[in-house]
Amino acid sequence: MDSYKLFSPSSSAPSLSAFLSPRPNTLRHLPSLPCKRSFVSASLLHSQQPQKPPPLPPAVEAFWEWLRREGVVSLKTPAKPAVVPEGLGLVAQRDIARNEVVLEVPKKLWINPEAVAGSEIGKVCGGLKPWVSVALFLIREKLRDDSPWRVYLDVLPESTDSTVFWSEEELAELKGSQLLSTTLGVKEYVGSEFQKLEQEIILPNRQLFPSRITLDDFLWAFGILRSRAFSRLRGQNLVLIPLADLINHSPSIITEDYAYEIKGAGLFSRELLFSLRSPVSVKAGEQVLIQYDLNKSNAELALDYGFIESNSERNSYTLTLQISELDQFFGDKLDIAESNGLGETASFDIVSGQPLPPTMLPYLRLVALGGTDAFLLESLFRNTIWGHLQLPVSRANEELICHVIRDACRSALSGYHTTVEEVKIRDILYIGQIQLLIWQTKQES
Numbered sequence: 001m002d003s004y005k006l007f008s009p010s011s012s013a014p015s016l017s018a019f020l021s022p023r024p025n026t027l028r029h030l031p032s033l034p035c036k037r038s039f040v041s042a043s044l045l046h047s048q049q050p051q052k053p054p055p056l057p058p059a060v061e062a063f064w065e066w067l068r069r070e071g072v073v074s075l076k077t078p079a080k081p082a083v084v085p086e087g088l089g090l091v092a093q094r095d096i097a098r099n100e101v102v103l104e105v106p107k108k109l110w111i112n113p114e115a116v117a118g119s120e121i122g123k124v125c126g127g128l129k130p131w132v133s134v135a136l137f138l139i140r141e142k143l144r145d146d147s148p149w150r151v152y153l154d155v156l157p158e159s160t161d162s163t164v165f166w167s168e169e170e171l172a173e174l175k176g177s178q179l180l181s182t183t184l185g186v187k188e189y190v191g192s193e194f195q196k197l198e199q200e201i202i203l204p205n206r207q208l209f210p211s212r213i214t215l216d217d218f219l220w221a222f223g224i225l226r227s228r229a230f231s232r233l234r235g236q237n238l239v240l241i242p243l244a245d246l247i248n249h250s251p252s253i254i255t256e257d258y259a260y261e262i263k264g265a266g267l268f269s270r271e272l273l274f275s276l277r278s279p280v281s282v283k284a285g286e287q288v289l290i291q292y293d294l295n296k297s298n299a300e301l302a303l304d305y306g307f308i309e310s311n312s313e314r315n316s317y318t319l320t321l322q323i324s325e326l327d328q329f330f331g332d333k334l335d336i337a338e339s340n341g342l343g344e345t346a347s348f349d350i351v352s353g354q355p356l357p358p359t360m361l362p363y364l365r366l367v368a369l370g371g372t373d374a375f376l377l378e379s380l381f382r383n384t385i386w387g388h389l390q391l392p393v394s395r396a397n398e399e400l401i402c403h404v405i406r407d408a409c410r411s412a413l414s415g416y417h418t419t420v421e422e423v424k425i426r427d428i429l430y431i432g433q434i435q436l437l438i439w440q441t442k443q444e445s
């Protein structure tokens with residue numbers, strides 16, 4: 001039994017950064033790490049109180065001025081960048097109504113595969129995966145002194161809190177989790193993409209890439225795209241939208257309505273605009289926030305953006321099951337699985353506190369089917385077998401799947417370096433420390 005699936009689409013809804021959708025899972029407790037950008041203030045994350053934002057860092061002032069010159073923003077623009085607990089964010093300059101447009105960014109400022117194709121490196125990027133070509137473009141522009149994108153690049157973080165940027169010591173905290181294996185898998189994938197890119201594009205075209213490009217540069221670009229690119233929009237599967245990419249996520253916004261779309265600039269204009277609306281009403285001085293993706297598990301959030309939610313429904317474990325090729329009934333079982341929308345391998349997201357995915361037990365029963373139950377695999381039963389598998393087929397079959405699942409759980413849990421009890425004790429001690437701290441502070445004041 002395998003434990004995770006790597007790159008598979010998670011949903012067809014628009015999503016902030018889902019150009020790749022690994023499905024990591026299982027998260028026990030993530031250490032929260034400081035943001036890795038110098039102007040970011042210390043963590044006041046999720047503070048509900050609107051606070052006067054600290055002064056804008058010069059790089060952000062320059063960025064705003066550039067957007068003003070480009071005609072993207074004006075004094076009337078309802079939201080402006082600001083330093084917020086999540087790093088940078090968008091803060092309402094006046095009261096904003098629900099569904100009101102907060103900003104619109106014209107296509108000339110989008111960074112997407114099309115923009116790369118029209119750039120100096122376009123002719124050598126034709127055969128690349130869309131994200132790889134945009135990553136290469138970003139790195140090249142970052143290394144150039146005279147890049148037209150300089151002011152935008154200067155507001156991007158040097159790294160994110162995504163687990164792909166965690167040190168070995170930090171990753172050791174994830175020992176045993178699917179998130180760790182997915183993080184390592186993703187890093188390996190990025191490494192192999194970089195090697196190919198270096199051999200096939202960068203080294204043979206030295207004149208286009210005079211500065212040395214490293215794996216760390218490539219990982220940076222990957223992290224930027226992963227956490228900030230919009231995808232699955234009308235005709236746009238991967239696009240960086242300066243300014244709109246400053247929008248932060250709110251766990252309390254659970255509307256399924258999309259906060260952003262691509263639309264025409266006007267009745268008689270062929271220009272396209274990226275338009276961002278506020279899904280909720282926002283008071284002047286408060287941050288404008290959106291829901292990034294309701295379908296992402298906490299581990300996906302950790303991998304993509306470097307944060308998690310306390311909502312336990314985001315805690316999930318992906319169990320991947322497989323019909324063994326060595327199984328004497330392999331062909332019949334595969335046929336039955338395929339006629340019911342499953343395959344040789346099938347992955348099931350098990351969510352904490354929720355019922356099992358409905359097709360998981362029938363699939364498990366099918367995988368385990370054998371011995372005296374094997375008659376059910378005969379073609380006579382082909383149309384009715386899936387119905388039979390909805391309920392236990394026999395005591396032997398049910399016992400087998402219980403054993404297999406129990407062993408798989410044991411083996412998965414043995415990978416952790418702490419037990420559930422130890423984690424609980426650690427949490428109790430931690431809460432105790434906080435209470436002591438609050439008590440001491442009260443005594444002092």
Ligand SMILES: C[S@@+](CC[C@H](N)C(=O)[O-])C[C@H]1O[C@@H](n2cnc3c(N)ncnc32)[C@H](O)[C@@H]1O
Pocket residue numbers: 045086087088089155156157160161227228245246247248249250251304305306307
């Ligand atoms: C699309 S960018 C938003 C702009 C970003 N805050 C910045 O400083 O550039 C996504 C990143 O913002 C941060 N972020 C967004 N929402 C957050 C939240 N609710 N809690 C913690 N960090 C958040 C994470 O670092 C995430 O990778």
